[in-house]
Amino acid sequence: MKEIIKNIYYVGVNDRNKTLFEGLWPLPNGVSxxxxxxxxxxxxxIDTVEVDFFIPFLENIREVIGDRPIDYVVVNHMEPDHSGSLALLRQFYxxxxxxxxxxxxxxxxxxxxxxxxxHEVKNGDALSLGNHELQFVLTPMVHWPETMMTLCKSGECRVESVELATAHSNAEDATILFSGDAFGCFGALNGAFIDEQMNCDTFWLEMVRYYSNxxxxxxxxVQMALKKLAGVKVDYICSTHGPVWHENVEKVxxxxxxxxxxxxxxxxxxCYGTMYGNTERAAEVIARSAAEAGVKNIVMYNVSKTHHSYIIRDLFRYKGLIVGAPTYNTGLYHEMNVLLDELSQKDIKGRLFGWFGSYSWASKAVSEIQKWNDERLHYDAVGTPVEIKQALNSETIAQCEALGRAMAEALKK
Incomplete structure (x- = not known):
């Protein structure tokens, strides 16, 4: 029985077999x-689970309430990994x-x-369960138009263990936020389900990757939703993915x-695309120059090898981006085209951008990358783009070094 605080229980499930979330995002550690x-x-x-997990989900519920009927199910988010069990639930209840x-x-x-x-609710509406009162906060487009969050307040919200009572001395006045997908992250829960009972190190970057993608x-x-919650002291965040947050509420x-x-x-x-290593060598020169100029946080990715969700994650973390790719079929290398299209859909603001490219007989990559930035990305251009014919030489090596230094100087500002 997984009690969070008195009379409020975790009844979720883990999916350790799915390889791609939404058919897109890798799940090396599963998902809850x-x-x-x-x-x-x-x-x-509060919410349900993906329909394939209905039986263990039902068992978790019955472990808590036995044969008691369920009066309400709150649907904070309609994505099928959370609403998928509704039709079956109605058959049992x-x-x-x-x-x-x-x-x-x-x-x-x-x-x-x-x-x-x-039972339809509007923003600010309340629903009494007896000792617990629910209040509904509509948060449209975080990240679907119907999304909402549910606040639970109650004098019954008392902590049952000494450890938790020490962590939260005023637990009898605890406020729980059932937040839907907000504040969630990739990764199954390995035994414990509250943050203070586990090592959370693996979840932080997976939270950023979940958010960014x-x-x-x-x-x-998201900013509008945070403003709606600004006056509320939240003691527990119960998301639909990842740990229940208690010790780390402020951090989350x-x-x-x-x-x-x-x-x-x-x-x-x-990040770079490369066929025979020439563009990759240019990326190495740029990275070395940026590091020598004082940039400590540098990550490098081959766009054909690393899943783009990790590249997008790190662009949310870091301010500078330099991309490079060869010309291919008189256009831009396919995987770089895909990445730039993905980035353009994220509306990321305030990034610094440099680029380079290579070709064997027909120059196109550099101009195509610039077109992406001019028309879709709108990042702040840094340095002079580098164009490499066939392979690096002393002149283009110097240009790559200059591009790395220019980015370093821009980041320092």
Missing amino acids: YNAYLINDEKVCL PNIQIVGNKKTFDMMAGFYKLTDGL IVGKYGTP IGIYDQLSRYEAEPGLVI
């Missing part, structure tokens, strides 16, 4: 689908009321043909605040 149960005069479930907003129900009718037994485009809506909110404002450290991402 988190759901929560409030056992009060009225029983309330036919009188359950589904709580959501108008946009939730529009999607629910399309996904699951569920159109009755609905899934939520990252919607920085302004700070990460989302920083990422959604597109703030970045003075570091450099260098």
Whole structure:
């Protein structure tokens, strides 16, 4: 039985077999689908899990409430990894009321043909379960239009263990935020489910990768959501992926605040495409020059080898980006085209940008990269682009070194 605080339980599941989240993002450590149960005069479930995991999910619920009926299920987010069990849940609990907003129900009718037994809420509405009161905060486009969060306040929210009581001395007044996908991260939960009971080191970069690839485009809506929550002292954040945050609540909110404002450290991402190693050698020269000029945070990626989600993650972390690729079929190397298209969809702001390219007989890569920046990326251009014919020579080596120094100087400013 996984009790977070008195009468509030974790009933989620782990998926250790899926290799790509949403068919796109690698899951080297799996992922959790988190759901929560409030056992009060009225029983309330907060979110569900992906339908393939319905049986263990149901077992988790029954471990807490036995044969008691569930009165409400709150749907904070309609993505099927969280709403996928709704239709089956209704079969086991036919009188359950589904709580959501108008946009939730529009999607629910399309996904699951569920159109009755609905309890519609608007921003700021409340629902009493007895000792627990739920308040609903609509957070559209974090990261779907129907998304919302649910605050739970109660004098019943008492901590049951000495360890947790020490960590939070005023636990009887605890406020829990059921945040949907916000504040979530990749990675299954290995036994423990509250942050203070585990080593969280593996989750921090996976939180950034999760945010940058899934939520990252919607920085302004995230900022609006944070402003709605600004006056609330949150003691626990219960996301739909990753740990329950308690010790690290301030850190987690700070990460989302920083990422959604597109703030970045003075570091450099260098990514390149290469067929026979010439463009890669140029990238090495640029990296060495930038390091000698004082840039300590430098990461390098071959766009054909590293999944782009990690490159996008690091562009949210670091302010500088230099890309390079060969000309291919009188255009730009395919994987670089794909990466630049992905970056253009993220609306990342305030980045410094340099580029280089190579060709054997027809120059195109450098002009194509510049076109991407002029028309779609709109990053601040740094230094002089380097164009390499066939292989590096003393002149183009010097130009690569100059590009690395120029980026270093720009980052220092």
